[in-house]
Amino acid sequence: MDSPLGDPATTAWISTPVDARLLRGALEIERTARGVLPHRLPARARAQAPENLAMVEAQPSGVRLAFRTRATAVELDVLPTKIVYRGAPAPPEGRYDLLVDGCPAGRASASGGNVRIVDISTHSAVTRPGPAGTVRFAGLPDRDKDVEIWLPQAEITEVIALRTDAPVEAAPDRGRKVWLHHGSSISHGSGAAGPATTWPALAAARGGVELINLGFGGNALLDPFTARAMRDTPADLISVKIGINLVNTDLMRLRAFSPAVHGFLDTLREGHPTTPLVVVSPLLCPMQEDTPGPIVPDFDAPRLRFRTVGGPAGHSHGRLTLRVIRDELSRITARRAAEDPHLHYLDGRSLYGEADFAELPLPDELHPDAATHRRMGERFAAWAFGRGGPFAVPGS
Known part of the structure; x- marks a missing residue:
């Protein structure tokens, strides 16, 4: 289900820094010049990993932003790195899944981004740089709620900024295993x-x-x-x-x-x-x-x-x-x-x-x-x- 985009130009946005309080499912978060890059292996492991594993561990499968808010509109600026295998059909656009109180509430993609072209036989790769993009969700219910944005499982995703039309706080610890x-x-x-x-x-x-x-x-x-x-x-x-x-x-x-x-x-x-x-x-x-x-x-x-x-x-x-x-x-x-x-x-x-x-x-x-x-x-x-x-x- 795709969410309506609303009108970002008329929205009074509140920016919230993205840090470990808002990110779940990552073992480590790397600070970059623009924002944060979630990792699913810590630096010590990454230093010992071959290049193809270093690429896939940075693809944030299971990593999501989790916060509580009354916001009805959310924007997320991201710099994705899309993986394309030489000779293979282009993969589908990475999806960002929105959950509200644990229920599916929207799905969107980000335009732009880097393109990493990989030779599947040799694992050699070249990266073509591209611009950051924005993921938007609007029309969320006007009440306090738990919001999760799941990052694409197969695109390296640098999270640059989070904007909402109401304040955000980290999702509470509900004692789940x-x-x-x-x-x-x-x-x-x-x-x-x-x-x-x-x-x-x-x-x-x-x-x-x-x-x-x-x-x-x-x-x-x-x-x-x-x-x-x-x-x-x-x-x-x-x-x-x-x-x-x-x-x-x-x-x-x-x-x-x-x-x-x-x-x-x-x-x-x-x-x-x-x-x-x-x-x-x-x-x-x-x-x-x-x-x-x-x-x-x-x-x-x-x-x-x-x-x-x-x-x-x-x-x-x-x-x-x-x-x-x-x-x-x-x-x-x-x-x-x-x-x-x-x-x-x-x-x-x-x-x-x-x-x-x-x-x-x-x-x-x-x-x-x-x-x-x-x-x-x-x-x-x-x-x-x-x-x-x-x-x-x-x-x-």
Whole structure:
């Protein structure tokens, strides 16, 4: 739903500095010459990250402005950096989702911005600078209310200024639990209609929790610096979705994978020894169920699609496929759960499996569409936050 723009020229605007009081879902906020840049990894982790991860962690999936106001009109000046992959169709404009008292109330885009052109094969990139833009929402109800503006999940977004036609204060702390989630591009929000409708955002809304989304497109790779960042982040609930990126990058063999999973979980437990922790295995992805990576984009298809070039599975050499990873994650979590009663395992095919693929196939053979994001969010919420679930309130 798009909000009417109103008449900005006749509005008496009040400017409010954007800082950590108003931003949720970021682990760190960088001060820039113009404003602030939310980050989903702290500086120490970013210093150790490769360039492609440094790019996606700055895409603010799950990051939102949250404030309380009586304002009926809101303007947000931003400098987006739009990511374009060389040879691929231009992506849709980034969406800003407006929520009022937790309910969808508008969606808008920002014009202008930088354009970062990435070679998907080499990960080299050049940036073409552009002007800042303004996102406007008008016609909000004339009463005190909680307002959230979710930033685009796949556009680096420098927030320059916030203007409203009534004073703003930071949204009150309502005592909601914090859910810290890490995953791949699907968790990041690839294919979702907007930032508030990625599957983690939808599940968080149903569970009544505050989301910190560390879904990093192409980069759920058991990186130690990501584990340390999660270890050091206060959280009441934690989940990690592991597997698809390790297969489609052909990054490691089974001999390295199993100790890496143990090491990642050990690091999380250093900071969160008894926090409910869910390990989620990969969703169904037919092209990589029994065929290892790597995968490559197919630009000769009518629309962007991915295909694997991994050849035969070669299980005797320990090459990873989704089926191998699910079996190993199930084994690892069962063994650890004997001493860690707060550790849980979820087979990703319960979120998206064979019947779902028949009804809602993956448009590019790898990523789900908006309807699938909604289905996954609903299913995860029912499993995790429902009666007896690992994230449920005790006694519910």
